[in-house]
Amino acid sequence: MADYALSSKTKDKPFFPKFMLLNEDIQLHIISFISDTPFATTDTTYTNNINQNQLLELGLSPLTCVLPVVSKHFHSLLKSAQADYLWKESLLRRIENESFIWKNGLMSLITKFENNTETTDSIKDVNDANIILNAAYKSYSDFYGLTSPVDNINQLLFRNVVCDYVRIVAPVFVMEGDAQIDQVIGLHLFEPRYRLLMEEVMSDMPFRYKMGEALPGPNYPTFIYANNTPIGVSTPAVIVQVNQCVMHENGEADVFLMPIAHVWLERIWMRPNTGRLHMASAVRMPEKASLNMEDNSAVSYHAAHHGQHRSDDHVGVPNSAEYQSIFQILSEVYQHNRLQEE
DSSP states (O other), X not given: OGGGOOOTTTTTSOOOTTGGGSOHHHHHHHHTTSOOOSOOOOIIIIIHHHHTTOGGGGGOOIIIIIGGGTOHHHHHHHHSGGGHHHXXXXXXXXXXXXXXXXXXHHHHHHHHHHTSSHHHHHHTXXXXXXXXXXXXXXXXXXXXXXXXXXXXXXXXXXXXHIIIIIEEEEEEEEOOOOOOXXXXXXXXXXXXXXXXXXXXXXXXXXXXXXXXXXXXXXSOOEEEEEOSSSOOTTOEEEEEEEEEEEEOTTSOEEEEEEEEEEEEEEEEEEOTTSXXXXXXXXXXXXXXXXXXXXXHHHHHHHHHHHSSOOOSSOBOOOOHHHHHHHHHHHHHHHHHHHHHHO
16 A cells, blocks of 8 residues: 555545556556547537637547657557447547547548448448448558458548548649539639649549540548638638639630538648749538538528629629530530640
8 A cells, every 4th residue: 555655646536556556458448538539520629629710729639649758658658459349439429429520531432432422322321330330440451452451441441531531632722702502503614823833733533534524433532712801820711612614725614513611721832933823721610610601601692692683703693504515515615625636
């Protein structure tokens, strides 16, 4: 008992003198209750950090920045293979409590790995976090050709969701305007910097998809549309995917874009020798903030189309028949001009 006598410095503080006598698996289970991971997308942390421009806070967490420096034993324990259990517990909590980001993030990862939506279609209505996580394990292993279990699979999945879904680094199209999720935007891009943008995001696409044929998905070219100006840290923007485009020989492009997510700009810079093409890293908004943006966009859209019309470069949103007809006409005009030149 003398070994565990409390000193005057610790007797008034929470104290667990026999912790070190426990099995390491039990130690990790106890630590899991206080070992949250970075990018918790609850409104009280994630959103406030963005709005207060405290962007570095997004990557801080007890598991990564506090617990490893408590003691040498904690540091060693959290570096061990068993510590992946903590990342798994965090992922399970995130899927259940923050599904707008984390369930959708894992499903996006599965779609990217499999290049189809067969698996995600089968689990989109599933609420069991373990089933979703197991589907992600299989998809990750199949994609990388892994034949045996990976010790840190949960940490790897977490990192992939953060790097490929929660965060995005992409070129930026800047123009004030309205953008609502799943509402097609038609644009004619003619500035040199935006010609370069389209050339880059469409570089891996077969020629026919640059001549107006609808892109098949599910992995579409994407970039950031900064529709709120001036742009700066924490400015709201949207991620848009290219659904169809006609790229003309002079580099100009007629495009139909689909907004797929609201984001906050995290860091903005200008690429040299690109005619002032901006790049940015951005982070996705959680559900509440995204819904607020949708409400604001709906009000702006209604005012623009039922009140005083605001002039900009937007093309009216077409219906599905008009959508196909426009690109058919553009493609025929392009082909006609090529034949004339020959």
